[in-house]
Amino acid sequence: xxxxxxxxxxxxxxxxxxxxxxxxxxxxxxxxxxxxxxxxxxxxxxxxxxxxxxxxxxxxxxxxxxxxxxxxxxxxxxxxxxxxxxxxxxxxxxxxxxxxxxxxxxxxxxxxxxxxxxxxxxxxxxxxxxxxxxxxxxxxxxxxxxxxxxxxxxxxxxxxxxxxxxxxxxxxxxxxxxxxxxxxxxxxxxxxxxxxxx
Amino acid sequence: xxxxxxxxxxxxxxxxxxxxxxxxxxxxxxxxxxxxxxxxxxxxxxxxxxxxxxxxxxxxxxxxxxxxxxxxxxxxxxxxxxxxxxxxxxxxxxxxxxxxxxxxxxxxxxxxxxxxxxxxxxxxxxxxxxxxxxxxxxxxxxxxxxxxxxxxxxxxxxxxxxxxxxxxxxxxxxxxxxxxxxxxxxxxxxxxxxxxxxxxxxxxxxxxxxxxxxxxxxxxxxxxxxxxxxxxxxxxxxxxxxxxxxxxxxxxxxxxxxxxxxxxxxxxxxxxxxxxxxxxxxxxxxxxxxxxxxxxxxxxxxxxxxxxxxxxxxxxxxxxxxxxxxxxxxxxxxxxxxxxxxxxxxxxxxxxxxxxxxxxxxxxxxxxxxxxxxxxxxxxxxxxxxxxxxxxxxxxxxxxxxxxxxxxxxxxxxxxxxxxxxxxxxxxxxxxxxxxxxxxxxxxxxxxxxxxxxxxxxxxxxxx
Numbered sequence: 001x002x003x004x005x006x007x008x009x010x011x012x013x014x015x016x017x018x019x020x021x022x023x024x025x026x027x028x029x030x031x032x033x034x035x036x037x038x039x040x041x042x043x044x045x046x047x048x049x050x051x052x053x054x055x056x057x058x059x060x061x062x063x064x065x066x067x068x069x070x071x072x073x074x075x076x077x078x079x080x081x082x083x084x085x086x087x088x089x090x091x092x093x094x095x096x097x098x099x100x101x102x103x104x105x106x107x108x109x110x111x112x113x114x115x116x117x118x119x120x121x122x123x124x125x126x127x128x129x130x131x132x133x134x135x136x137x138x139x140x141x142x143x144x145x146x147x148x149x150x151x152x153x154x155x156x157x158x159x160x161x162x163x164x165x166x167x168x169x170x171x172x173x174x175x176x177x178x179x180x181x182x183x184x185x186x187x188x189x190x191x192x193x194x195x196x197x198x
Numbered sequence: 199x200x201x202x203x204x205x206x207x208x209x210x211x212x213x214x215x216x217x218x219x220x221x222x223x224x225x226x227x228x229x230x231x232x233x234x235x236x237x238x239x240x241x242x243x244x245x246x247x248x249x250x251x252x253x254x255x256x257x258x259x260x261x262x263x264x265x266x267x268x269x270x271x272x273x274x275x276x277x278x279x280x281x282x283x284x285x286x287x288x289x290x291x292x293x294x295x296x297x298x299x300x301x302x303x304x305x306x307x308x309x310x311x312x313x314x315x316x317x318x319x320x321x322x323x324x325x326x327x328x329x330x331x332x333x334x335x336x337x338x339x340x341x342x343x344x345x346x347x348x349x350x351x352x353x354x355x356x357x358x359x360x361x362x363x364x365x366x367x368x369x370x371x372x373x374x375x376x377x378x379x380x381x382x383x384x385x386x387x388x389x390x391x392x393x394x395x396x397x398x399x400x401x402x403x404x405x406x407x408x409x410x411x412x413x414x415x416x417x418x419x420x421x422x423x424x425x426x427x428x429x430x431x432x433x434x435x436x437x438x439x440x441x442x443x444x445x446x447x448x449x450x451x452x453x454x455x456x457x458x459x460x461x462x463x464x465x466x467x468x469x470x471x472x473x474x475x476x477x478x479x480x481x482x483x484x485x486x487x488x489x490x491x492x493x494x495x496x497x498x499x500x501x502x503x504x505x506x507x508x509x510x511x512x513x514x515x516x517x518x519x520x521x522x523x524x525x526x527x528x529x530x531x532x533x534x535x536x537x538x539x540x541x542x543x544x545x546x547x548x549x550x551x552x553x554x555x556x557x558x559x560x561x562x563x564x565x566x567x568x569x570x571x572x573x574x575x576x577x578x579x580x581x582x583x584x585x586x587x588x589x590x591x592x593x594x595x596x597x598x599x600x601x602x603x604x605x606x607x608x609x610x611x612x613x614x615x616x617x618x619x620x621x622x623x624x625x626x627x628x629x630x631x632x633x634x635x636x637x638x639x640x641x642x643x644x645x646x647x648x649x650x651x652x653x654x655x656x657x658x659x660x661x662x
Contacts, residue, residue: 019514020392020492024628029607033263033277035237035284037345047630052616075514077393080426080492081628082607083328084235085344106362106396106428107328111344165360167220177346182354183248185215185223189356192214193252197460198227198321 003116005175009097009144010154012069015134016061021074022081023108027090029082040086041093062094066138073130073142074101079108079119088112098144100151102127113168114177120144120151126160129153146173201470204433205364205399208339208464212322214356221358227321229256229351230307231294233263233281234609235326239349240288248353250292255355257316258289258296261306262327263609266572266599269299278610292352305575305601308332308543312416313577315445319434319461324351329543329625331422334431335415336438337464339399341429362428363473365398366466369406371480376659378553379414380545380623380642382406383421384486384496390476392494396426398474401466406480407432412441413549420544421625424493433465485658487530488627488640491518495627499645499657503528521629522637523617530639530655537620538569538650539632540643541599542606545623546574548581550643555590557647557661563595564653570612571596572604594651608633621649 031043049060056063072091078101079087088111091099097117102124104112112119122130133140133153143152146169152159164172171177182189202210215223231239236258243250250256263278273279282299289296297303303310308329311317317333323340324330326348333340347357367386387394400422407415415432422430439458442448449457488496489503495518497503505526509515519526524533540546540554551573563569571591573579579601582588588598605612606624608631614620616635623646627638641649644658651661 017513018517022492022626022628024607024626024631028630028634029262029609032234032609033275033281035281036241037238047634052634077396077426080392080396081328081423081626083326083330083342083344085238085326085346088344103393103396105393105426107342107344107423111346114344114346165220167217167358178358179242179246179248179346179350179353182223182350182356182358183246185354185356186251189214189223189225189251189354192225193355196225196227197457198318 003092003175004097006097006116006118006146006172008146009070010141011071012139013071013073013100013130013134013142014061014067014069015131016072016074017131019075020077020080023079023084023087024081026079026087027084032084032086037089039093040090041095044090044094070095070097071142071144072096072099073127073134074099076101076103076124078104080105083107085111085115088115088117092117100127100130113172116172116175118144118146118172120162122151122160122162129158201467203364203466203470203472204337204401204431204464205339208320208322209361221360223356224359225322225356226324226351227255228316228323230311230323230325230330231256231258231348232307232327233260233285235345236288236348237281237284238345239352240284242349243352250294250352252355253293256294256352257311258285258294259304259307259310260285260298262603262607264299264602265610266570266602266604266612269600302576305577306543306546306603308420309546309574309578312336313575315442315448318442318448318457319438320464324357328423329420331427331429332416332420332543334419334422334429335412337431337434337461339429339431342423362399363397365395365400365427365474365476366472367400367402368404368475368477369480370404371406373406373480373483376485376644376662377483378642378644379410379417381483381486383418384488384493384640385483386478387421387425387494388486388496389478390425392424392492393426395422398427400427400430402430402432403466408435411549412437413547416547417544421493424625434461485642485645487645487655489522489524489530491521491627491629493625493627493640496640497530499530499655503530531657533655534566534619535621535639535649535654536566536568536618537614538567538646539572539605539620539622539624540646541570541572541574541604542624543574544625545643546572546578548578550623551578551582551587553643554647555587557644557658558594558596558651559590561594561651563650566653567650569596569650570599570605572599573601575601605632607631621646621655
């Protein structure tokens, strides 16, 4: 699939300091019935975001005009639970390009990278600093530099490095995906399958 | 040669190419697909003009969306019907076998794989569903993937995957009365938390798992993802071979002998190293129940809900208890419930129905309880009828529904209403998982049965 190339992202951020946010919250199961990957952003965090009559819940952060930006900052163990890639689609479709947390669930992390959404894992201390800075100034900007693998709180200059697999980084920076790579390996895969006992 | 774990042996045998500073190109032996996470993958394939490389290695079933009554009628929900139709057309187009609604072998993807011998030791198995970890019970590496990866597997039979770290969880001793495999796995998750195994692939070892039936092992491996693990596995043994012998897709004749010879090598070498190990004692495990909104928030059924001081994550903990309508330090026993769900890829197999029936036999369903008893497959449904379990259930005032994922994730009409409590044998108690506002208590089939006949959270040991 095609997604935007990721190089440097400079943006204010939306804080969600809850822990263990699972993919059922990010996109509830009843919204998984589409056969195309469009429009999931409308139902991002549906049950936290809207009342039963579809009116917005005023106390939910996405409904608070104070906060905006392309970076979602979340508590530890973000994206646990279901393997639904729809969760990453919904976050991307809503307009986020990066999620920052101190810990991500594995499948969510893989899915995010595969759809061009960058998961940035920081230390719990740095995550706290980000939350505190946003609390003091909701318009504060973060800079995520994929080439350098750094995240910076621009107001204070505080910075941390983050890890990412070199191959995945190359793909994200160039907007490539794995399937093109794998299709070019057809003969090698065929030879493997020949000698496999299954 | 250095000492290898079971996981190493299976993983290393499936690496087609190693990429420097990158993931392994990892070959997939068996790929399961269902109606919810596959349509977008097929669209992607189509837009690339790609083919399915090995259609005979992919198996399709309809389960997530399907109704559990009147399956002979057209599916009423147009969006569900559309996904089911897409699966039918896509599989037909690419020559993939499809056990759709009405097919004699239809059922939940993680129930029908083992049931038909599609799942075998030493295989790599993926599906766009996190509970693919179930198949690890056979000594396979099995895990859930996203839709982009479903497309990858269709196009290339491979995914790009860095090798996870290795964890071993050992439990020795004998399980106490009324303690089922579900209790074992809920206990482990309560000990190491819902994220305690993230980044790891788990091997379950020790007497408890050696003694466990194949179906029990499936229940344990099924919930590996609920501790954050990519998957869990158990070394194959004589019990595994006996389970597989004679099943439709199992090897036959000479191929069987050759397979068993290979399968016997699939165990962790003595002195092989794990990145992390946990050891528990079977005697410490009693029937379990969850009180919160992730599967790690569970406790022994006779215990109280922990106080906020005893757990991490203060704000999240308070939010969770508030959602559940529970307070810290309360006892779980005696809490009124409204729904009971027996089923899902965790506990929708015949042994689960036998366990449930052994408690409700000669008793009556509590009037305040709505019970959804949903077999994992048509084969399980037939077993329930053939073994006389249906008669026991009917006499106790229960009805049997038709197979599917049902109230585990409530993508069909089986939704627990807002605010209501459900004792559920499924795998997730997330907010809204069983319907918007629904409150889920995860438990074993014994605990579900005890709740179904008393109308409150009860200790099943009093009925055994």
